[in-house]
Amino acid sequence: MNQPELIPHLFRTEFRKITSVLGKLLGAGRLEMAEDIASETFLAAMETWTYKGIPENPAAWLYAVAKNKAKNVIARNSLFDSKRAKEWVRNSQNEEVIDWSEKNIADSQLQMLFALCHPAIPAEAQIGLSLRVLCGFGIDEIANAFLTNREVINKRLFRAREKLREEKIEIAFPEEKEILHRLETVLKTLYLLFSEGYYSESSDNVLREDLCLEAMRLTHLLTEYEPTNLPNVNALLSLMSFHASRFEARRNANGELVLYQDQDERKWNQELIAQGIYFLNKASQGKLLSKYHLEAGIAYWHTQKADTSEKWESILQLYNQLLQIEYSPWLHLTAHLRFQRLMEKKKPLLRLKNSS
Amino acid sequence: MDEFILIFRHQDGSKVASPEQMQTWMKQTMDWIQSIAAKGKFVSGTALPFADARVVHHKGIVTNGPFGDIKETIGGFIIVKAESPEEAAEFAKGSPVLQGDGNTVEVRKIAKNDGVH
Amino acid sequence: MKDFLLVYRMDYSMATKRTAEEEQANMKRWMDWLGSIGAQNKLIDRGNRLEEKGKVVKTNNVITNGPYSDIKESIGGYSLVRAESLDVATEMAKGCPVLLAGGNVEVREISKM
Numbered sequence: 001m002n003q004p005e006l007i008p009h010l011f012r013t014e015f016r017k018i019t020s021v022l023g024k025l026l027g028a029g030r031l032e033m034a035e036d037i038a039s040e041t042f043l044a045a046m047e048t049w050t051y052k053g054i055p056e057n058p059a060a061w062l063y064a065v066a067k068n069k070a071k072n073v074i075a076r077n078s079l080f081d082s083k084r085a086k087e088w089v090r091n092s093q094n095e096e097v098i099d100w101s102e103k104n105i106a107d108s109q110l111q112m113l114f115a116l117c118h119p120a121i122p123a124e125a126q127i128g129l130s131l132r133v134l135c136g137f138g139i140d141e142i143a144n145a146f147l148t149n150r151e152v153i154n155k156r157l158f159r160a161r162e163k164l165r166e167e168k169i170e171i172a173f174p175e176e177k178e179i180l181h182r183l184e185t186v187l188k189t190l191y192l193l194f195s196e197g198y199y200s201e202s203s204d205n206v207l208r209e210d211l212c213l214e215a216m217r218l219t220h221l222l223t224e225y226e227p228t229n230l231p232n233v234n235a236l237l238s239l240m241s242f243h244a245s246r247f248e249a250r251r252n253a254n255g256e257l258v259l260y261q262d263q264d265e266r267k268w269n270q271e272l273i274a275q276g277i278y279f280l281n282k283a284s285q286g287k288l289l290s291k292y293h294l295e296a297g298i299a300y301w302h303t304q305k306a307d308t309s310e311k312w313e314s315i316l317q318l319y320n321q322l323l324q325i326e327y328s329p330w331l332h333l334t335a336h337l338r339f340q341r342l343m344e345k346k347k348p349l350l351r352l353k354n355s356s
Numbered sequence: 357m358d359e360f361i362l363i364f365r366h367q368d369g370s371k372v373a374s375p376e377q378m379q380t381w382m383k384q385t386m387d388w389i390q391s392i393a394a395k396g397k398f399v400s401g402t403a404l405p406f407a408d409a410r411v412v413h414h415k416g417i418v419t420n421g422p423f424g425d426i427k428e429t430i431g432g433f434i435i436v437k438a439e440s441p442e443e444a445a446e447f448a449k450g451s452p453v454l455q456g457d458g459n460t461v462e463v464r465k466i467a468k469n470d471g472v473h
Numbered sequence: 474m475k476d477f478l479l480v481y482r483m484d485y486s487m488a489t490k491r492t493a494e495e496e497q498a499n500m501k502r503w504m505d506w507l508g509s510i511g512a513q514n515k516l517i518d519r520g521n522r523l524e525e526k527g528k529v530v531k532t533n534n535v536i537t538n539g540p541y542s543d544i545k546e547s548i549g550g551y552s553l554v555r556a557e558s559l560d561v562a563t564e565m566a567k568g569c570p571v572l573l574a575g576g577n578v579e580v581r582e583i584s585k586m
């Protein structure tokens with residue numbers, strides 16, 4: 001029983017690839033079918049690999065099984081309305097295979113991202129379905145992240161899938177002139193997805209970090225696709241990188257949260273900070289100043305441990321700009337809290353000044 | 357040394373399991389089998405898919421599903437070598453199947469090749 | 474071609490009541506039946522008969538003497554066969570002698586790639 005080691009998260013990783021590629025093939029209205037085929041594929045892997053060993057090329061094995069299952073499903077389903085699927089069935093008679101190239105997998109995931117982040121779908125449902133389809137999470141895991149139960153999540157996913165069907169949303173890249181507009185919703189969803197992981201009160205730390213990493217991965221995909229490699233996308237990725245750099249420092253040995261001011265900065269991940277700076281520089285090319293730029297700026301200053309007044313003044317200034325771009329009571333509150341902290345930090349300084 | 361069959365009985369959890377859970381479960385089962393194999397006591401094993409199953413009854417009546425009188429369906433089995441039913445049961449205790457409440461592993465000694473069932 | 478597992482279930486208390494002659498006739502029926510499958514080159518493994526007594530390990534390491542004392546039928550044995558489809562395998566199972574003893578045959582596909 002000498003066999004290759006199982007790659008961690010292989011099933012989750014391949015689930016989102018298979019679901020995206022098949023979802024595109026079957027049409028957005030039949031997303032659940034794609035999810036089911038992917039699930040059944042892993043079931044088959046579980047039943048076979050457990051006893052016969054892990055195949056040499058696990059991904060190729062999974063794609064072959066998924067292809068056959070998709071073929072059977074399409075053949076069984078006479079009401080199939082997706083032209084693409086019908087064409088494919090015709091082609092597959094000649095043993096033509098699904099395109100599992102890295103490029104098509106990446107494109108399918110991006111197109112799926114745009115479809116799921118369609119403005120017609122409520123934000124909560126977008127995040128839920130993204131977690132399922134684009135990140136490969138199970139219903140229980142999503143419920144756990146949202147601190148709610150299966151039924152609630154199932155309902156949200158159901159609503160999202162229904163919208164995809166009703167609105168006849170295409171799994172495709174939006175047209176050039178549409179892309180900026182649509183990208184806004186996409187970024188908002190990714191931002192919320194990241195925040196969900198970063199600020200969630202779920203006790204499952206691993207799950208929370210996974211959520212953040214998934215949001216980063218998807219944002220990273222956007223930076224690798226030329227039409228969406230835009231300043232605000234880079235700014236968002238920079239923002240996420242800065243925040244993620246504190247993963248280790250914000251958790252003590254018991255898994256409890258360590259507040260920013262009490263963190264051991266030696267535990268801040270310098271690689272992620274460098275990555276954040278890299279994407280912030282890329283984000284600065286151009287005239288666009290989005291809220292992600294400002295938040296990335298704030299996050300950057302938080303990676304500087306030295307308690308200079310320059311740091312806190314810069315942060316406050318960025319908050320003020322942020323409030324001008326997008327006023328929200330929540331943001332106002334946060335800015336206010338930061339201002340208080342700034343004042344607290346400054347107090348000893350002020351006292352020092354006064355005494356001299 | 358006798359051969360024993362360890363029959364896993366559990367409910368079909370595939371519909372609710374996430375990809376990550378499936379992978380974890382698979383890994384645990386492989387590790388468990390590996391631990392028996394390391395002692396040179398693993399003979400063979402297989403999973404049995406829940407989909408597409410039939411039961412043929414007396415007078416040739418065919419029903420769907422193996423579900424009959426037994427609540428939990430057979431999800432698979434392995435054959436092991438053991439000195440005694442107790443040792444075989446000890447192997448069974450390590451099965452990840454038992455993590456599910458109500459799941460069982462049936463341990464049965466294999467009768468030696470008498471050609472009769 | 475696919476592989477299928479045939480699981481034989483019957484009420485064991487019936488089997489113990491057989492006379493030696495009935496037992497021999499039963500054995501012959503089994504050999505004939507498995508032989509006929511083998512003749513079509515569709516018998517992968519004649520499988521095994523299971524001894525009557527066994528154990529059931531439950532969650533939390535509870536072990537009871539089994540098999541399943543609360544139900545009449547228990548697994549008596551199994552074989553592995555090869556068939557074009559589930560339907561063909563099911564058809565094959567219809568000839569199994571366990572049916573004459575009031576038992577049944579479970580037909581399960583074995584996943585393989």
